[in-house]
Amino acid sequence: MATPFATPRARALGFGLRACRTDRDLGVRELARLIGVLPQELSNWEYGKRIPKVEQVALLLGVLVVEPRERARLLDLAKNAAEVSWLEKVMPGRKDYTYVQYEREASEMFGWEPVLVPGLFQTPAYTRIVLAGLGLPAEQVERQASARQARRHLLTGPYPVPYGAVLGEAVLRPGFIEPSLMADQLRLLLDLSRRRNISLRILRGSARCHPGLCGAFAILDFERLPSIVFLEQFRASAYLYAADQVADYRAAAKTLAALALSEQESCAFIGEVIAELGGTDG
Numbered sequence: 001m002a003t004p005f006a007t008p009r010a011r012a013l014g015f016g017l018r019a020c021r022t023d024r025d026l027g028v029r030e031l032a033r034l035i036g037v038l039p040q041e042l043s044n045w046e047y048g049k050r051i052p053k054v055e056q057v058a059l060l061l062g063v064l065v066v067e068p069r070e071r072a073r074l075l076d077l078a079k080n081a082a083e084v085s086w087l088e089k090v091m092p093g094r095k096d097y098t099y100v101q102y103e104r105e106a107s108e109m110f111g112w113e114p115v116l117v118p119g120l121f122q123t124p125a126y127t128r129i130v131l132a133g134l135g136l137p138a139e140q141v142e143r144q145a146s147a148r149q150a151r152r153h154l155l156t157g158p159y160p161v162p163y164g165a166v167l168g169e170a171v172l173r174p175g176f177i178e179p180s181l182m183a184d185q186l187r188l189l190l191d192l193s194r195r196r197n198i199s200l201r202i203l204r205g206s207a208r209c210h211p212g213l214c215g216a217f218a219i220l221d222f223e224r225l226p227s228i229v230f231l232e233q234f235r236a237s238a239y240l241y242a243a244d245q246v247a248d249y250r251a252a253a254k255t256l257a258a259l260a261l262s263e264q265e266s267c268a269f270i271g272e273v274i275a276e277l278g279g280t281d282g
Helices: 008-023 028-035 039-046 054-064 068-079 097-105 124-133 138-151 179-193 243-259 263-276
Strands: 086-089 108-113 163-168 198-203 217-221 228-232 236-240
Touching: 008 039, 008 054, 008 068, 008 086, 008 097, 028 039, 028 054, 054 068, 097 138, 097 228, 108 243, 124 138, 124 179, 163 243, 179 198, 179 263, 198 243, 198 263, 217 243, 228 243, 236 243
Parallel strands: 108 163, 163 198
Antiparallel strands: 086 236, 108 217, 217 228, 228 236
16 A cells, blocks of 8 residues: 555654754755755655655754754654544644644635634734633743734735635624624624635524534645645644545535625624624724
8 A cells, every 4th residue: 555645744744854954054955965865855755745764864853963852753753654644732722833834835724613713813812812711821822822913924915825714603702702802803804804815704503403513623725735634622633634534524614604604794794793792893
């Protein structure tokens, strides 16, 4: 059986190897020469297109003098890089380095969120309340809130990524955020929804059972690599890669979009909720 192409672990390994190389200010050709491989082979490792042997990874990490904790993490990824799915332990509420790298490389994204505003759409105040509520220390809350604001450049920069979002009605009416702050958050949603690369739709309470009741998920598509489904839980994140799994989640996304309000109706509904909160949508 052929080795799976660009699995979640293989890509995470590649992200880590690339970061170690750039931290040492070495080019691909120079590092390839030092470890005795072709530059194209090293480039394929860094993009997850090929899986290096554990011995090759160990040699590379030794040449780069990588610190022990990161060395152990990358060697562990190398040992299991061919596995098609991945459950990764993370801190509560924290999308780790791996997911952020996937996000940067994605050519298109879809997200279903039944309860929380998607991270790239959050105001700083909303982010702080959510992360503090999950028990993160104050310094981590501030650091992650700043990082999340910087990541929005993916949606608003000169080469914005297409992003389709379906949000449950509960997202608009959380009981843990004061009305004025939530009105600010909803105004930001409206502002972002007016961008050509963003499709924002609201799924109101439905009498019909649907796949979204099983929890939030995101689908990340890439230009030359297989798509990945991301599932975020309290203390772990799952990355699904198998074609049948991705197809099931893509079908679920279509079902949710079919049940949701149109983009225009969604914007109007958000405006109504802002009015309920005592604000205006202008």
